[in-house]
Amino acid sequence: MQPLLTIQGPETALFWFLAPLAVLAAIGMLLVKKAVHSALLLAWVMITLAIFYIAQDALFLGIVQVVVYTGAVMMLFLFILMLVGVDSSDSLTETITGLRPIAITAAVGFGGLMVSLLGHATLGRQPIGLEIANASGNVQGLAELLFSKYVWPFEVVSALLITAALGAMVLAHHQRTNPRPTQREQAVNRFRSGSLAGAAGLPGPGVFARHNAVDVPALLPDGTPAPSSISATLKARGDVIDSSQFQLDNVDTTVVEEK
């Protein structure tokens, strides 16, 4: 019986270079604290897998792996994780008790299932090799299988995925109770809202000789600070600086001669 795995030459070098990196990244994915780093390492694992597929003549699979998994799925992951913020790390305390043993059982069970499935698929069968499978071209061979023998599972999976996507949208989307005002209506309403103060937009923050950041309110003509010139977020955080300290009377203007 011929050996199942025949790799040689550059492919061996490629394998021994990338495989340890992939395994390290996979382990690191579980160990790093920040969720974004995890996602990045997972993306790296997927790219290495894609390179392995390409090295084994499964060109289409490799490229599609990058487009779909790295490009679309991982990017959506990153999207969510990014919104969590740069400094947040995973909390390792259990919020729901008894979740850990369930998770471990499920993981072991799923792993066993995968191993037994893959074992069935590969052990005890004579592989015909990609040379024959790719005889009419990699893409053509794949298309032939996908649209003849496996057309039913293919369609079922796509229907399932579309249903899932629509379901997620229905669950996450809420209907507006009143129509969204258009830009024009907003402009009209600004002029009709009692005071003309905000008609041309809110005033900008103060610009003083000593300080011109967004946390100092501008001064009104009578010398009092204009509260509307500061962002509501900064106000809520208590990050507003008293602008009176920048008034000319309060600023120390004595010139000290340098020696």
Add this chain to the structure above:
Amino acid sequence: MKNAQLLLDDPGWIITLKAVIVFAVCVVLTIMSVWGERRIVARMQMRVGPNRVGKFGLIQALADGVKLALKEDLIPAAADKVVFVIAPIISATTAFMAFAVMPLTGPVTFFGEKTVMQLTDIPVGVLYVLATASVGVYGIVLAGWSSGSTYPLLGGLRSSAQVISYEIAMGLSLVSVFIYSGSMSTSSIVQAQQETWWYGLVLFPSFVIYAISMVGETNRAPFDLAEAEGELVGGFHTEYSSLKFALFFLAEYVNIIAVSALATTLFLGGYHAFPGLGFTEQWLGGWFTLIWFFIKVLFFFFVFVWLRGTLPRLRYDQFMQFGWKVLIPVSLLWILVVATLRVISTTSQSRPVTFGFAGVVVLIVLGISTAFESSKKKRDSVVHPVAAEPNFAVPSLPSEITTINVSNQGGDRG
């Protein structure tokens, strides 16, 4: 598969040399296109543009590049250092990678070796370009996230959402090209166009969709919402300086050249001459095709600059709506039409069936657009509640204007 066979017997040193040439072409094109863009935009705005450094200001971009590289390299204290450094590298490398499958010339003799100026010819070359683009987004997203500041995060989110949505439209616009050429390899698509027509004409809707989505894909005006300086300072690269910023800059321009090259390859006949000028292709032993290729690529680049000089930036929600609610459904329907036409033309040779189908499609499109217009009218007629008339103190106007003195001579003022 003529190109693939020609490439197969290339010795290693030729492949290396080609890789270096592709890299050099990208860098030089970037430098020249920065200069070109500034000159063209200046002309469109009644200015002169850079004209001091070198003849016609030709090496202005080079001087700017040197200055940029020598600036201080800052990493913000709040940044995630490793990711902050990796992000621009991802952006730049993936931009260059896309060029590996672009056929720049037809068969040429290169140092005594018969070959084509194309680094590699894989059967799924166009998908490979899409793959590199989708990895390139990581550079932008990670730059935005790792800067540890609000504007870059918003810019990164915007541009990644934008690139992902427009990549879908772009991918769909390519499908009809695949259906017509029967291949996903860049060189076979060029060959297939040589045998029939340019796909820019045959598959005009696909060409239009691709042209729009390539502008969205590269974050260029009028779709440069990720760098909307009025709202987001510099977008994802706000915190970047010196060489790291230069890498993003380089990536942006190489991406522009790459999508233009892909458009040339898929829709404008690639490196082949304009119809009727095919005899030029043998001048200079095939190297003349390089000139045709770059004429077409630079045409697309000019359109990019033209758009930037002409159109105002879109509002973000309008832009996303356009992508998801117009471009994607339209390209899906177009694929349906193309696939049906293809099946009709390959199975039955009868013209009436083809024309009948085309007529039905045109009628359906007209019907849908009529229905759409009437529903729009209905929607516009809905009156939204507005606040009551305000009561501002305004100086009273004369109820009736009786006389107006109009004096042309200005005699009052003496």
